[in-house]
Amino acid sequence: MSFDVIVVGGGPAGATAAYQMGRAGAKVLLLDKAKEFPRDKPCGGGLSARLLHRFPYVREFLESGEVPVNPIRRVHLESPDSTRVTYGQNDPVLYLIRRWEFDAALFRRAQGVCTVRNGVMIRRCEVKPTHVELESTEGEIFTAPVLIGADSANSVIARHTGLRSEAAHKEYAVDMMEETDYSRLQVADREAIYLFLTLTQTFGYGYIFPKTEHLNLGFGCKLDWYLTALRGKGAEHHAGWVETLKQKGDVTGETDRSRYKAFPIPVSGPLAQTFTDRVLLAGDAGGFVNAFTAEGIFYAMASGSLAADTVLEAMRSQRYDKRQLSAYQRAWQREIGDDLRHSVEIQHRLFNGSGRMDSLVRNAKHDPELLRLIIGYSMGAARYEELRSYMMRSTVPTWVWGKMKAAVGLSA
Numbered sequence: 001m002s003f004d005v006i007v008v009g010g011g012p013a014g015a016t017a018a019y020q021m022g023r024a025g026a027k028v029l030l031l032d033k034a035k036e037f038p039r040d041k042p043c044g045g046g047l048s049a050r051l052l053h054r055f056p057y058v059r060e061f062l063e064s065g066e067v068p069v070n071p072i073r074r075v076h077l078e079s080p081d082s083t084r085v086t087y088g089q090n091d092p093v094l095y096l097i098r099r100w101e102f103d104a105a106l107f108r109r110a111q112g113v114c115t116v117r118n119g120v121m122i123r124r125c126e127v128k129p130t131h132v133e134l135e136s137t138e139g140e141i142f143t144a145p146v147l148i149g150a151d152s153a154n155s156v157i158a159r160h161t162g163l164r165s166e167a168a169h170k171e172y173a174v175d176m177m178e179e180t181d182y183s184r185l186q187v188a189d190r191e192a193i194y195l196f197l198t199l200t201q202t203f204g205y206g207y208i209f210p211k212t213e214h215l216n217l218g219f220g221c222k223l224d225w226y227l228t229a230l231r232g233k234g235a236e237h238h239a240g241w242v243e244t245l246k247q248k249g250d251v252t253g254e255t256d257r258s259r260y261k262a263f264p265i266p267v268s269g270p271l272a273q274t275f276t277d278r279v280l281l282a283g284d285a286g287g288f289v290n291a292f293t294a295e296g297i298f299y300a301m302a303s304g305s306l307a308a309d310t311v312l313e314a315m316r317s318q319r320y321d322k323r324q325l326s327a328y329q330r331a332w333q334r335e336i337g338d339d340l341r342h343s344v345e346i347q348h349r350l351f352n353g354s355g356r357m358d359s360l361v362r363n364a365k366h367d368p369e370l371l372r373l374i375i376g377y378s379m380g381a382a383r384y385e386e387l388r389s390y391m392m393r394s395t396v397p398t399w400v401w402g403k404m405k406a407a408v409g410l411s412a
């Protein structure tokens with residue numbers, strides 16, 4: 001059977017792209033190395049409200065109970081010096097799901113309109129003059145005029161097309177986490193998430209995300225630091241992190257070693273180029289993750305959707321060259337480009353020594369508007385410009401601010 005397009009990877013990026021193209025009438029082949037769905041994917045499972053606006057069918061998953069959800073209305077934020085502040089609001093700030101159920105729901109929708117092959121791990125990708133050729137670890141060959149690579153942080157497609165370099169350790173973080181049943185591990189406040197701005201040299205965070213039936217907690221650091229300080233000791237470090245949370249009084253019960261997993265996240269912004277002849281990259285494969293918060297599901301689905309639009313347009317003209325596919329890069333830059341660029345800037349500024357984090361949280365403790373903006377920005381609800389201009393105003397003395405406003409003709 002011949003296909004118009006192949007999608008490699010059936011996570012949020014690939015399943016979104018495949019569903020959109022299949023529904024528009026394209027003949028789509030969706031390949032995933034997982035033998036079946038549901039499959040496990042280490043993740044905090046935090047969905048931002050903007051994801052539900054951009055993809056209203058996700059709201060239906062949550063409302064129908066197809067995907068169990070814990071709506072979160074409170075956030076406990078802690079700085080490296082252990083200053084803690086709590087933020088609350090009436091509407092949910094975040095929706096916590098398990099990827100086990102969420103990804104299976106997305107995958108099922110794609111399956112309804114595409115040809116799906118599970119248990120196919122792609123190990124080679126080659127762009128030929130007339131098509132793209134893929135080879136699986138079993139030696140099976142797949143071809144199509146165009147391809148979307150949505151095969152995650154270690155993307156074979158990104159490396160084999162030369163879009164991502166082989167050795168880029170500093171571009172990644174490693175998140176070490178467990179997702180364990182409440183019968184074993186419990187949290188003091190199940191209606192809140194806990195965020196710890198806990199530095200490990202230059203970058204690091206911890207979190208507790210209570211799902212409906214499971215407690216999810218973890219710790220992230222840059223990959224280069226992980227390789228120097230934690231290689232082979234990740235599980236041990238994780239157990240120590242759980243002990244720290246117990247001492248803080250946030251968690252009770254026991255860690256489950258068998259539920260521990262470590263997984264890479266690209267945290268340096270999108271790749272400089274996310275397309276080439278006959279190939280587009282979406283989701284983690286293209287680096288579409290917020291470099292400050294490590295939110296990736298929204299960006300995976302948004303980039304998957306924009307890649308699908310680009311392929312559908314290319315199919316109309318039957319042109320799959322770089323020039324045609326460059327429309328993809330312009331489309332994501334318009335929708336999420338500034339947001340992702342700012343997230344890298346914030347990461348560099350804030351994760352640059354613990355002092356800035358400490359003073360930010362200490363100031364937020366006494367300034368409810370600053371706290372609202374920090375949480376709002378972190379959860380994708382407030383714009384970077386709002387946060388930045390508020391921070392600038394609150395750090396500039398009032399009389400200087402008055403003079404500045406007068407100088408540009410605003411009432412002081």
Ligand SMILES: Cc1cc2nc3c(=O)[nH]c(=O)nc-3n(C[C@H](O)[C@H](O)[C@H](O)COP(=O)(O)OP(=O)(O)OC[C@H]3O[C@@H](n4cnc5c(N)ncnc54)[C@H](O)[C@@H]3O)c2cc1C
Nearest residue numbers: 009011012013033043044045046122152175283284296297
């Ligand atoms: C521990 C952790 C916590 C996180 N927490 C959050 C959070 O709370 N909220 C949030 O928004 N984001 C979070 N993220 C980021 C988020 O998980 C990712 O950005 C998101 O999963 C990216 O989706 P994707 O579709 O690109 O890739 P994935 O979800 O990784 O899906 C890729 C798919 O490709 C398949 N695949 C991979 N290689 C091949 C191959 N060679 N051949 C065939 N198939 C292949 C895999 O089996 C998989 O199904 C977290 C990440 C981690 C690691």
